Amino acid sequence: MKIIDVRVHDVRYPTAASGDGSDAINRGDYSAAYVELHTDEGITGTGFTFTNGRGNEIACAAIEALSHHVRGRTLAELFAEPVEFWRSLSADVQLRWLGPEKGVIHMATGAIVNAVWDLRAKAEGKPMWQLLAEMPAEELVRSIDFHHIGDALTPAEALKILEPDEGYADRLALLRRDGFPSYTTSVGWLGYPDEQVRELTRAAYAQGWRAMKMKVGGPIDDDLRRARLIRAEIGPDALLMMDANQVWDVDEAIANMAVLAEVDPYWIEEPTHADDVLGHAAIARAVAPIRVATGEVAANRVIFKQLMQADAIQVCQVDACRVGGVNEVLSILLLAAKFGVPVCPHAGGVGLCEYVQHLSIFDFLRVGRSLDGRMVEYVDHLHEHFEDPITVVEGRYRLPEQPGYSVTMKAASIEEFSFPDGAAWR
Amino acid sequence: MKIIDVRVHDVRYPTAASGDGSDAINRGDYSAAYVELHTDEGITGTGFTFTNGRGNEIACAAIEALSHHVRGRTLAELFAEPVEFWRSLSADVQLRWLGPEKGVIHMATGAIVNAVWDLRAKAEGKPMWQLLAEMPAEELVRSIDFHHIGDALTPAEALKILEPDEGYADRLALLRRDGFPSYTTSVGWLGYPDEQVRELTRAAYAQGWRAMKMKVGGPIDDDLRRARLIRAEIGPDALLMMDANQVWDVDEAIANMAVLAEVDPYWIEEPTHADDVLGHAAIARAVAPIRVATGEVAANRVIFKQLMQADAIQVCQVDACRVGGVNEVLSILLLAAKFGVPVCPHAGGVGLCEYVQHLSIFDFLRVGRSLDGRMVEYVDHLHEHFEDPITVVEGRYRLPEQPGYSVTMKAASIEEFSFPDGAAWR
Incomplete structure (x- = not known):
C-alpha cells in the first residue's frame, strides 16, 4: 500500500x-x-x-x-x-x-x-487500541525512539514492561463489560455562570459521573465559590479536579491550593508554566496529598522524562497529538509505568476524546495494567463530526470497535x- | 509614529x-x-x-x-x-x-x-545597545514580564541589578577603545575536511582570535582527532570550545567528554537535548571544571530560569530571536546576573551576530558589568547583506554606531x- x-x-x-x-x-x-x-x-x-x-x-x-x-x-x-x-x-x-x-x-x-x-x-x-495491544513487545519497542531518554528508560526495561501476561484476557473482558472510567470537564468552564455550572454538575452526576473537573485561575474567591458549589452538588465521595491552565506562578499556586484544599481537590492540573519542571516539583511537594497533573502542552518525551525524574507529577496527562504521535506516546506511557505514575490522557477540544480512548485502553491492557487512578477526560462537544465517535455510557467509555484511530471526520x-x-x- | x-x-x-x-x-x-x-x-x-x-x-x-x-x-x-x-x-x-x-x-x-x-x-x-544602556532602571524593569519567573527573580532584585553606577563611563570607554571580545565558530564545522579546518584555524589565530569553537558529535575518534588538530594549531593558552548540538544522550555526553577532556575544552555546548534541564545538570556535575553551555534553542525565560536554578549551565547562550525578543532577553540577562552565569550569546546563522552584539554590550554596561568569560560568537558568513554589518577587528566586535538593532537587510x-x-x- x-x-x-x-x-x-x-x-x-x-x-x-x-x-x-x-x-x-x-x-x-x-x-x-x-x-x-x-x-x-x-x-x-x-x-x-x-x-x-x-x-x-x-x-x-x-x-x-x-x-x-x-x-x-x-x-x-x-x-x-x-x-x-x-x-x-x-x-x-x-x-x-x-x-x-x-x-x-x-x-x-x-x-x-x-x-x-x-x-x-x-x-x-x-x-487502534487492538492493533497496539496485540503487537509483539519487540515490535512496540522497535517503534520507540529512546534518544534522550536512555538515562530514564532502556529498551530492555521497556520490553519487560510490555511482555504479555496471563491477565490480558481478564482485563479485556473487564473493559468490554464495564468500559473505561472517565471524568467530565464539561461542567466548569470559566466562561459559564454559576447557575449553569450547578445545572451541568447536577446533570453529569445524574448521568453517572463521579469525577468532575473545574477550571480555576480566576480571582481566588471566585474559584473557591465555584468549587464549593460543585462539591455541594457531588457530595464528599466524588472526585473534584481543578485545572489552572498554567496561569499561576509557583508561589501563587502553592498559596492558592492552600485555600482550595478546603474542598478536597483530587488533583491540581497545570498549576504553573508547562515548561517548569522544577516549579511543578516544588508545587507537588507543597500541596501533597493533592496530586499535581500536567501534560496537555508538555512538548515531548524529554519533558515527561524530567517531570517523572523530579517527582513533579502524580498524574500524566499525555496528549495524543501535541507530542510526535503514537511512537512518542508509547515512550511516555512506558516512562509513566516505570515511574509508577498513572496516565489520564488529555482530551476535550475536538477529536481528542476519540484519539485518547485508544491510548488508555492499550495502557491498561499492556503497560500500566491497572485502572487505579486512571480516567479518560470527557467533554461533550463536537463528537457528531466523526465517522466513529466515542460512546460514553454512565461515565465510562465503551470500547471502539471500528478499524483505525477513530479520528476520521465526516466529509460533510x-x-x-x-x-x-x-x-x-x- | x-x-x-x-x-x-x-x-x-x-x-x-x-x-x-x-x-x-x-x-x-x-x-x-x-x-x-x-x-x-x-x-x-x-x-x-x-x-x-x-x-x-x-x-x-x-x-x-x-x-x-x-x-x-x-x-x-x-x-x-x-x-x-x-x-x-x-x-x-x-x-x-x-x-x-x-x-x-x-x-x-x-x-x-x-x-x-x-x-x-x-x-x-x-x-540598540545605547537605547537600552541609557534607559532608566525603572523603565527596563517595566518592560519585563516576570510571570513564571517570580520564584527566581523579583522586580525589586532586577531594579537593584540595573541601578546605574559610577563605572558606566569607564566600561563604555573600555569598549570604545578595545571592542567586545569574541570567539569564532568558522573554523570547525563538521562538513569541513581536516585540511580546511587546519587552514581556517591558522588563519583565525593570525587574525587575532584566541577562542575557537569546533563542532563535535560525530564518531568520537573523529572528534578527538579534529580537536587535537585545532589544539595543536592554537597552543595551550587559547580557548577551545566544543558544540555537540544536542546529539548525545546524558550518559553519552559524560563519557565522550571524559575522552575529549584531553584537549582541555573550555566549554561543552548543547551536550544533550535542549529541553533536558536535569540532564544538563547531571552533565555539568560530571564534566566540571569543563563548563556546560546552552541556550540557542532554549525556548524561553522559564527554561533559562530552571537551567540556572539547577546549576545546569555555566555559560548562558541566549539567542536574540528564538525567545520573545528584547523584552524576554532582558529577563534572561537579569537571571544570569542574579545567578552569576556569564552570558555569551548565540550567533552565527544570518544576522545573529548583528543582533547579539547589542545585547552583550548592554549586558556589560548595565547588567553583568564584567568581561570575565564573556564573548560574542562570530561567524564570517553573510554580513554583506546588512545595511549596518558588524565590524570585527582582531577578534573583537567594534561598537555599532548606527541607529537601530543592525538587522536591516539591504533591499537588493x-x-x-x-x-x-x-x-x-x-
Whole structure:
C-alpha cells in the first residue's frame, strides 16, 4: 500500500462565542490541522493536531512542510524502520530548528505519524487500541525512539514492561463489560455562570459521573465559590479536579491550593508554566496529598522524562497529538509505568476524546495494567463530526470497535467547517 | 509614529551546499523570517527570526498571524504598556496553544518584538545597545514580564541589578577603545575536511582570535582527532570550545567528554537535548571544571530560569530571536546576573551576530558589568547583506554606531534571496 497523495484541511469549529472551552488563558475555536493520506488501495489514513483557532493555518503549513517524508512511500517501508521514519519527521535537518521537537513543527509530526498508524490499523481491520495491544513487545519497542531518554528508560526495561501476561484476557473482558472510567470537564468552564455550572454538575452526576473537573485561575474567591458549589452538588465521595491552565506562578499556586484544599481537590492540573519542571516539583511537594497533573502542552518525551525524574507529577496527562504521535506516546506511557505514575490522557477540544480512548485502553491492557487512578477526560462537544465517535455510557467509555484511530471526520463536516471557505465561516 | 503596514519576507541564503553551518544535526540554508514595520513617519522597524531553510514559510505565517497586534498601533502605545504589549503576542488566547512560548509562534513573537524595538531605537537615533544602556532602571524593569519567573527573580532584585553606577563611563570607554571580545565558530564545522579546518584555524589565530569553537558529535575518534588538530594549531593558552548540538544522550555526553577532556575544552555546548534541564545538570556535575553551555534553542525565560536554578549551565547562550525578543532577553540577562552565569550569546546563522552584539554590550554596561568569560560568537558568513554589518577587528566586535538593532537587510539582498521567487532561487 503506497501513499500517493497527502491532503491537508484547515477545519475550525466556532466554539469561542459560546464560552465552551474557556479557561484562564484560552478562548478558542476548536480546530484541527487535519491530514489525509490517500493510498493506491483506496484506504485513507487520517490524523490531526488540535489547535485553538487562529494559527491553525500555521499548523497546516507545518504538515505540508513535512509531507514529503510520507508522500510516495509504502506503509511497509514506514513500519520496516519505524524509528528512522519517526526521526525523518522529528529530526529533519532543516525543520528541526523550528522546534526542536516542540510547538507547531512537533504537533505537525504528531498529525502525520498518527495518520500513518491510522492507515495501518485500517489496513489490518483493527481499532487502534487492538492493533497496539496485540503487537509483539519487540515490535512496540522497535517503534520507540529512546534518544534522550536512555538515562530514564532502556529498551530492555521497556520490553519487560510490555511482555504479555496471563491477565490480558481478564482485563479485556473487564473493559468490554464495564468500559473505561472517565471524568467530565464539561461542567466548569470559566466562561459559564454559576447557575449553569450547578445545572451541568447536577446533570453529569445524574448521568453517572463521579469525577468532575473545574477550571480555576480566576480571582481566588471566585474559584473557591465555584468549587464549593460543585462539591455541594457531588457530595464528599466524588472526585473534584481543578485545572489552572498554567496561569499561576509557583508561589501563587502553592498559596492558592492552600485555600482550595478546603474542598478536597483530587488533583491540581497545570498549576504553573508547562515548561517548569522544577516549579511543578516544588508545587507537588507543597500541596501533597493533592496530586499535581500536567501534560496537555508538555512538548515531548524529554519533558515527561524530567517531570517523572523530579517527582513533579502524580498524574500524566499525555496528549495524543501535541507530542510526535503514537511512537512518542508509547515512550511516555512506558516512562509513566516505570515511574509508577498513572496516565489520564488529555482530551476535550475536538477529536481528542476519540484519539485518547485508544491510548488508555492499550495502557491498561499492556503497560500500566491497572485502572487505579486512571480516567479518560470527557467533554461533550463536537463528537457528531466523526465517522466513529466515542460512546460514553454512565461515565465510562465503551470500547471502539471500528478499524483505525477513530479520528476520521465526516466529509460533510470538513466541507462545512473548512476555514475560511466553508459555509460555517463564509 | 504609527505602524501602518506590516510586511513579511521569506529570505533564504543557499548555504547548505557548501557545508557552512553543518553540525551533528543541522544542514541548513540560513534563512530569515523577516518583518518590516512601516510607519506613517517613513521610518521602518525591522526584525527577523532565524531558521534553517525549509520551514521558513511557517515562521513567516506565524508572523502574519501575530501581525494584527502591531498593525495600526502607535509606537507610544506599545511602549506605554510594554508587558501588556508583549503578552498580546506571547499569550494571545488562541495562538498561545501553538507554543506556549516556544517553537515557531514564539520565534515569530521575537521577530515582531525586535522590530518594534528597532523602530524605537531608530526613532531616537540610537543604536540598540545605547537605547537600552541609557534607559532608566525603572523603565527596563517595566518592560519585563516576570510571570513564571517570580520564584527566581523579583522586580525589586532586577531594579537593584540595573541601578546605574559610577563605572558606566569607564566600561563604555573600555569598549570604545578595545571592542567586545569574541570567539569564532568558522573554523570547525563538521562538513569541513581536516585540511580546511587546519587552514581556517591558522588563519583565525593570525587574525587575532584566541577562542575557537569546533563542532563535535560525530564518531568520537573523529572528534578527538579534529580537536587535537585545532589544539595543536592554537597552543595551550587559547580557548577551545566544543558544540555537540544536542546529539548525545546524558550518559553519552559524560563519557565522550571524559575522552575529549584531553584537549582541555573550555566549554561543552548543547551536550544533550535542549529541553533536558536535569540532564544538563547531571552533565555539568560530571564534566566540571569543563563548563556546560546552552541556550540557542532554549525556548524561553522559564527554561533559562530552571537551567540556572539547577546549576545546569555555566555559560548562558541566549539567542536574540528564538525567545520573545528584547523584552524576554532582558529577563534572561537579569537571571544570569542574579545567578552569576556569564552570558555569551548565540550567533552565527544570518544576522545573529548583528543582533547579539547589542545585547552583550548592554549586558556589560548595565547588567553583568564584567568581561570575565564573556564573548560574542562570530561567524564570517553573510554580513554583506546588512545595511549596518558588524565590524570585527582582531577578534573583537567594534561598537555599532548606527541607529537601530543592525538587522536591516539591504533591499537588493531581500529581493535576490526571497524564496521562492528571488533570482538566487529561480
